[in-house]
Amino acid sequence: MRQANTSPVQLTAAATGALPRALLLAICIIYGLVGLFGRDPWKNEDAAGFGVMWQLATGNLHDWLMPNIVGRPYSEDGPLVFWIGALMIRGFGSWLGAADAARLATALFFFATCACIWYTTYLLGRRDEVQPFAYAFGGQPNARDYGRTLADGALLIFLACVGLAMRGHETTPQVGQVAFIALALYGMVRSLDKPIQGSLVYGAALGGLALASGPLLPLALLGGSAVCALVCKPLPWRRLAAIGIPLALLMVSAWLAAAYFGAADRDEAVTFIREWSRYDRRSYGSPNVATFGFNVRNLFLYTWPVWPIAGWAWIAWTGMRRAPHVAAPLALLLPVLVLLFLQRSAGDVQFILLLPPMAVLAAFALPTLARGVINAIDWFALLFFTIFGGTVWFMWIAKTTGWPPRIARNVFRQLPGYQHEFTIAAVVFALAATVAWVLIVRWRLSRAPKQIWRPVVISAAGTTLMWVMAMTLWLPSINYGKTYRDVAQAAAMALPPAYQCVQPIRMGDAQLASFAYFGHIRFGGPNDGCDVLLRHDAVDYGEPGNISHFEWRLIWEGRRPADRDERFRMYRLVDTARAVHPRPDLPRRRLPRQP
Structure with missing residues (x-):
């Protein structure tokens, strides 16, 4: 039965005219595609994410099961986003180049997020309890037009967020995570009228989210959904849990089993899985002043203008806060918000995860805003x-x-x-x-x-x-x-004509990926006996220690012109005994391990 008397909305049918489809699609497509092509992977998260995708696209089964950057394990996030990016590189890299092809995965997740936001809001907007006040002589909009107009507003609010521009166009796991959060919200809302279908979507979203991040984020959303079921009676929680949880566990277990049984070294697989499962616990802890201050300073600007509109929705729908259109978005928004304030190291990488539920909630404030x-x-x-x-x-x-x-x-x-x-x-x-x-x-x-x-x-x-x-x-x-292109190519030109491998010292994931991709440098690990060191020196650490009859000689140093906080130095291992008393008839001496 229609509950129009409890709705704070009073509208006529003229207020629910659809936004011109051409305008809406043009804004969405232009915004999503511009900035994806014709540029290098950028420093920090963008370059690191691309580095994993590039390694998978050019590597073997071991790389696909346990993602890495030129041998360095990357267990911060699950492999799903990297799998999609690597497939794009393999399919389109010869046409577009590896970097541009990898960002096709970013576009895929971006448009999937937009679709989930639109359809979630549309389904909620058609529900009886949110319909505008029914006038005695008619004239109010019908449910279909009202839901469509709200959905248009939700998508526009999402696109209007200031922080979406940069983070929404990077090759990072977060672009996949935000898509699966939007899909989980859609699954919850879809289960209100189609429990089985919605539960399958919800379970697939949680499984995909775990494969794109770690265990903690999907568990947090699962807990938020359980609390939502207590206050929002229409949500079929038993069906969601009975179907969604086993499906999510099955998806994650399939990857873990493949990584364990498909690895040549089972101990290495166990170590990788353990590091992936424990990374969340090392990333979050008790609240600290630095994280709180960073979030307060940056979160409101990043989520402008969605946060004040979403806050007004909470105020405007005072008597219906347990209804699905308020409770469901909050069920996924609040756990993510809590996790942001529990981060040990402050950063804005995960701010984007807030936007889908905030945009859906904010859409229901639009009909209640004063002129x-x-x-x-x-x-x-x-x-x-x-x-x-x-x-x-x-x-x-x-x-x-x-x-x-x-x-x-x-x-x-x-x-x-x-x-x-x-x-x-x-x-x-x-x-x-x-x-x-x-x-x-x-x-x-x-x-x-x-x-x-x-x-x-x-x-x-x-x-x-x-x-x-x-x-x-x-x-x-x-x-x-x-970009690290110029400095990586300069380092590659300074390499000896014949070298065994380069051992990176204090180089971050983005730097390692960029030097390997742009410079085609052959990196090795501590146990590979490399004869070249490449160090990242944020400060002057001095020369590397020498070994008997061997010394490290500086052969190159450089930095990015736009960055004064980092400097790279390259050292070559020289056999001083052979340099002083050359004995070409002696067999080549085995290189010692680096300190």
């Missing part, structure tokens, strides 16, 4: 993105023409050694995005549509403009500042 709030959101977005776009153009003109000279000098001071090149295609795309922004703003302000999605159209178009301009006008500059 003054709508106007404030519109004008803030219009002012902010117009100033941002104008600043980007102004800085680019200064960089290109050298005028004003002071601005141009400041730009190039941040990028020492950078040689600017004018690219007509980038200018054309940036101009097209700017014109599209102007047309959307003009349409929004002149037509003054009554639809409930109107507060977030300008915000979504603005973030799209922001990202398109950054990835066209400024892509070469950003790429120069974030």
